[in-house]
Amino acid sequence: MLTSAAYVLKQDIEELRAAVDGLPDEALNWKPAGEDTNSIAVLVTHVLHSTRSWISTAVGAPLPDRDRDSEFRVAAGRTSDLLALLDDFGARILALVNDAGDIDWSANRKAHMRPDPDLPDYVPASFALLHAIEHFGQHVAHVSLTRQLWDARSA
Amino acid sequence: MPGDSILESARYLVGQSLDELRASLEGLPVEALNWNPGGESTNSIAVLATHTVHSTRLWLSIAMGVPLPDRDRDAEFRASADDPHAFRRIVQGLADHCLAALNSADAVDWTSMRPTHGRGGDAPPEVAAAYALIHATEHLRGHVDQISLIRQLWEQRSSP
Numbered sequence: 001m002l003t004s005a006a007y008v009l010k011q012d013i014e015e016l017r018a019a020v021d022g023l024p025d026e027a028l029n030w031k032p033a034g035e036d037t038n039s040i041a042v043l044v045t046h047v048l049h050s051t052r053s054w055i056s057t058a059v060g061a062p063l064p065d066r067d068r069d070s071e072f073r074v075a076a077g078r079t080s081d082l083l084a085l086l087d088d089f090g091a092r093i094l095a096l097v098n099d100a101g102d103i104d105w106s107a108n109r110k111a112h113m114r115p116d117p118d119l120p121d122y123v124p125a126s127f128a129l130l131h132a133i134e135h136f137g138q139h140v141a142h143v144s145l146t147r148q149l150w151d152a153r154s155a
Numbered sequence: 156m157p158g159d160s161i162l163e164s165a166r167y168l169v170g171q172s173l174d175e176l177r178a179s180l181e182g183l184p185v186e187a188l189n190w191n192p193g194g195e196s197t198n199s200i201a202v203l204a205t206h207t208v209h210s211t212r213l214w215l216s217i218a219m220g221v222p223l224p225d226r227d228r229d230a231e232f233r234a235s236a237d238d239p240h241a242f243r244r245i246v247q248g249l250a251d252h253c254l255a256a257l258n259s260a261d262a263v264d265w266t267s268m269r270p271t272h273g274r275g276g277d278a279p280p281e282v283a284a285a286y287a288l289i290h291a292t293e294h295l296r297g298h299v300d301q302i303s304l305i306r307q308l309w310e311q312r313s314s315p
Contacts, residue, residue: 001161001265004286008293033311037304106160126160130168133289134296141297145197145304152193 001105002059005129006097009051012136013090019143020044020082023150028076032149040143040150041076047139048089053112054132055093058125059100066112105129159262165288166257169211172295173250179302180204180243187309188236198232200302200309201242205234207298208249214291215256217269218284224252226272253295263288 020028020040028041038046049064049071056063076082105126114121123131180188180200188201198206209224209231216223236242265285271278 001285004265004283004289007286008289012293032304033307036307036311124160124164127164127167130161130164130289130292134168134172134293137293137297138300141301142304145192145301148197149193149308152196 001129002097002100002103005133006094008133009055009097009136010094012133012140013086013093016044016047016136016140016143017083017086017090019140019147020079020086023079023147025076025078027147027150027154028079028082030146030150032146037146038072038142039076040146041074041082042072043139043143043146044082044086045074045076046071047136048086048093051132051136052089052093052096054128054135055096057109057111057123058128058132059096059103060107060109060125061096061100063110063112068113068115161265161285161288162257162261162263165292166254168292169215169253169257169295172292172299173253176204176207176250176295176299176302177243177247179299179306180239180246183239183306183309185236185239185242187306188239188242190305190309192305192308198301199235200305201234201236202232203298203302203305204242204246206231207295207302208246208253211253211291211295212249212256213272214287214294215253217271217282218287218291219256219259219263220267220269220284221256221259223270223272 023040029039031037031039049066049068052064053066103125105124107125108122109125109128110121111123111128183200189199191197191199209226209228212224213226263284265283265288267284268281269284269287270281
């Protein structure tokens, strides 16, 4: 399970990097449908922090500090800075997966604070792993489409 | 969580994504289903929904080791909706097949190697059941989110 997880995460990190690479700085904070939608800077920052936290839960590593609300207030300065963040967090996320030992996937583990207070604080390791990856895939797709829309708007 | 914890979590997450897909399609007229938000370089909701339910059904079938359904991937990217009600029924039928595949066993050996559907290129002819499950889950989630964003764009475009 962890081998496949690492493979898919590595692909997703590369796809996210490709979707950001080459964008002009002003594209990073553009919201495709106004205030109801998130910018690429927000999406990338959020998904990196979220994935590191959920993978930590999945493999039983200590939970990193996280301020979820601040992820949605991010405004990026330069594309190179966002790529550096992506490279740093991408390496940390893959290290968590690659360094994990045997996992009891049914073990209940503490998650970070959830956006909905009705959601449980403790989840099975299996849920944490699959949710981390599907959530990463969700935002990679979101960033890719936002870039397509930016490119179409700029053309 | 009794039984196969990986399988139980996958059922929950795939079920959530399919519920969200249904909600994102609900009430959309045919013009919205076939609209390309960024011109020809972007896919319509009809294409994304058709592609994702066919793909998810295939990858979940691979993961679970059940017979693989027929699939014409290229045709999925030519899909368009003529009747929104009929389109939603087709998508829902395929979504039901996805859930049926996930419910076809109580436990899975996730290290089992499974034949794929002949993807061509450098793609391996078989993959681990774990890979098929993870890929199905994250691929579905990604396209559901794109559909939701395109719906937002459509509604913003249509509002006075």
